[in-house]
Amino acid sequence: MHYHKRILLLILNLVWCFTDGHQIPERSYKEIAALFNAYQENDERAIVFVNLYLKKARSERNLKKMIRGYEEALYYSEKPERKLLYADSAIIASIQSGDRDQIARSYLGKGIVYYYNRRQYKPALNQYLIAFKYSKNSQDLYLKNKIIYHLGMVKSYLGYYREAADHFVDAGGYFARKANDDENPTLKINNERGYFNSIYRLSTCYKHLHIYRKEDSLINIGLERLQKRSEFLPELGLFRKGKGIQLLRQGKPLEALEQLTSARDILSRVDDHASLTTVYFYIGKSYLRKGDRINALHYFRKVDSLVNKFRFITPEIRSNYEYLINDAKSRKDKDRQLYYTGQLLRADSIINADFAMLSAKLYREYDTETLVEEKKKLQQKHHQDLALIYISVGAGMLLWSYMIVRSRKREKLLTLKYQELLRKLKESESLQPVHEVPVRTDGRSLYGPEIIEDIQGKLKAFEDQKLFLTQNLTISAVAKMMGSNRTHLSYVLNVHMGTTFPTYLKQLRIRYITKLLLEDSKYLNYSIDALAVECGMTNRQKFSSHFLEINGMRPIDFIRKRQQELRHS
Numbered sequence: 001m002h003y004h005k006r007i008l009l010l011i012l013n014l015v016w017c018f019t020d021g022h023q024i025p026e027r028s029y030k031e032i033a034a035l036f037n038a039y040q041e042n043d044e045r046a047i048v049f050v051n052l053y054l055k056k057a058r059s060e061r062n063l064k065k066m067i068r069g070y071e072e073a074l075y076y077s078e079k080p081e082r083k084l085l086y087a088d089s090a091i092i093a094s095i096q097s098g099d100r101d102q103i104a105r106s107y108l109g110k111g112i113v114y115y116y117n118r119r120q121y122k123p124a125l126n127q128y129l130i131a132f133k134y135s136k137n138s139q140d141l142y143l144k145n146k147i148i149y150h151l152g153m154v155k156s157y158l159g160y161y162r163e164a165a166d167h168f169v170d171a172g173g174y175f176a177r178k179a180n181d182d183e184n185p186t187l188k189i190n191n192e193r194g195y196f197n198s199i200y201r202l203s204t205c206y207k208h209l210h211i212y213r214k215e216d217s218l219i220n221i222g223l224e225r226l227q228k229r230s231e232f233l234p235e236l237g238l239f240r241k242g243k244g245i246q247l248l249r250q251g252k253p254l255e256a257l258e259q260l261t262s263a264r265d266i267l268s269r270v271d272d273h274a275s276l277t278t279v280y281f282y283i284g285k286s287y288l289r290k291g292d293r294i295n296a297l298h299y300f301r302k303v304d305s306l307v308n309k310f311r312f313i314t315p316e317i318r319s320n321y322e323y324l325i326n327d328a329k330s331r332k333d334k335d336r337q338l339y340y341t342g343q344l345l346r347a348d349s350i351i352n353a354d355f356a357m358l359s360a361k362l363y364r365e366y367d368t369e370t371l372v373e374e375k376k377k378l379q380q381k382h383h384q385d386l387a388l389i390y391i392s393v394g395a396g397m398l399l400w401s402y403m404i405v406r407s408r409k410r411e412k413l414l415t416l417k418y419q420e421l422l423r424k425l426k427e428s429e430s431l432q433p434v435h436e437v438p439v440r441t442d443g444r445s446l447y448g449p450e451i452i453e454d455i456q457g458k459l460k461a462f463e464d465q466k467l468f469l470t471q472n473l474t475i476s477a478v479a480k481m482m483g484s485n486r487t488h489l490s491y492v493l494n495v496h497m498g499t500t501f502p503t504y505l506k507q508l509r510i511r512y513i514t515k516l517l518l519e520d521s522k523y524l525n526y527s528i529d530a531l532a533v534e535c536g537m538t539n540r541q542k543f544s545s546h547f548l549e550i551n552g553m554r555p556i557d558f559i560r561k562r563q564q565e566l567r568h569s
Helices: 002-017 029-036 044-059 063-076 080-097 100-117 121-135 141-158 161-181 185-208 212-226 230-249 253-269 273-290 293-310 319-330 334-354 356-361 369-384 388-427 449-464 475-482 486-496 501-519 521-525 528-534 540-551 555-568
Strands: none
Touching: 029 044, 029 063, 044 063, 063 080, 063 100, 080 100, 080 475, 100 121, 100 141, 121 141, 141 161, 141 185, 161 185, 185 212, 185 230, 212 230, 230 253, 230 273, 253 273, 273 293, 273 319, 293 319, 293 334, 319 334, 388 501, 388 555, 449 475, 449 486, 475 486, 486 501, 501 521, 501 528, 501 540, 501 555, 521 555, 528 540, 528 555, 540 555
8 A cells, every 4th residue: 555655645746847847946956856765765756856955956056955965966866977977966966055964974975885886995985085174173073983983994995904893893883982971763773783793794804803702702792682673684694694604614504504605695685786796605615624525616606607797806715716616627627717717817807906905915725727838838938049149148238228218319309308398387377277368259159158257267167176086077967067058068168268168187197197297296106096096097008108299298207307307306
């Protein structure tokens, strides 16, 4: 009966949305919110109602409601790319509001998208750190501890287990105290959920730090308290997973299978695919300990299937592919061996990129046949071509001489380019301010001068507030944050400023980072990747190419020349 009432309500609301607005009074924020609150997370159908909410907020210039609208749009959007766009819009509106707590919440929201929806831990950590900076002096302890918890999550995945453990201890203590104090049932459950998640994550840190006594104690606390709490089903699944891994470590594969199978059923029901991947891996290991090779391989292959589907891998389950490779070798199945070797290399590339600290500690027992064969070939070649060494040395000397001459010429050219760049920067340290570009008012202009001046004024604010440092900006996103549209913005850039949006954006960013490199010597010690991030770019190669295009030299050469200049000054 309740379901039918909800359907009827949605139908009536849709009829209202498409009815002439002059005949029906304007709805309040609360009434519009009731329309999209009927939908589940990631249900794009709710966006039409969220847009109504945002339209009302923009027309009233109500920043607080605009932020709420962007957060709701993030919640109901299905694709991570769209979630990130709304997260950026929420950040911009929060910055405009000047509310540091709201700014912290907005950066936290963007970090959560990176973490849960894209499984990109380093970008998530960057957003969490910004959120933490804004919340340092906040009186909102719930917000501060939520940020602390998410910092712990990312640090744990990156392998900083001791730092992560400290975060979970702090967050868990706060949520436990609030759960005991709160009389509001909803708030009490939220704080209890924060507590159970904190102690579970703390137990995983203790596991990796080999502090098994503390790990076991926390898992037992979770299982004991959650046994009859149906509202905490996802958390129960995690604790059963932890208990299964604990029992397997203690040499009890049968008991481990019982806990892991229960965790599998729960985590499948709540769609926690990341945790499910780990559960499948340990179920496979449990069957292997029992001597059941067929079932073990079945679950190892299920791990591979989930990794392919969700592009999720951690160092903990890396050895899954070693088991599959060894099995393929024992059966002389070269096709399977080649496939799983490729998967292992792919896993290593992800681990090396996102888990720098762990990748240095990983001990890889598997040595591929390709590497062994390559080593043999190199040894044979060494003996066969010993006579060619002298020829190679002679050729090398000639090449070395040539390279010295070439290097000197290149250095002279770079010095000239550097001096020319400094001269240009002194003449004009930045792009021409947009408010000084004359507005064309003849009959050939598609838009009136008031529209053009409005866009130019907003572009000036965009530059002054350094919003161009926001990553993954598109012309549509910038137009939206300005309260304008893509067509108007593109027209002003192309016709009245004589540029395109990509060129305009990269000029702002490269001018900004070049000025930092000249004015603050600490940036000369940054890596190229860090400099790219500092000016809003995420791709090292694009940053280097854009720097060359704008400044006439690569960033690495500019930094070297600047360092030489400072040493001799």
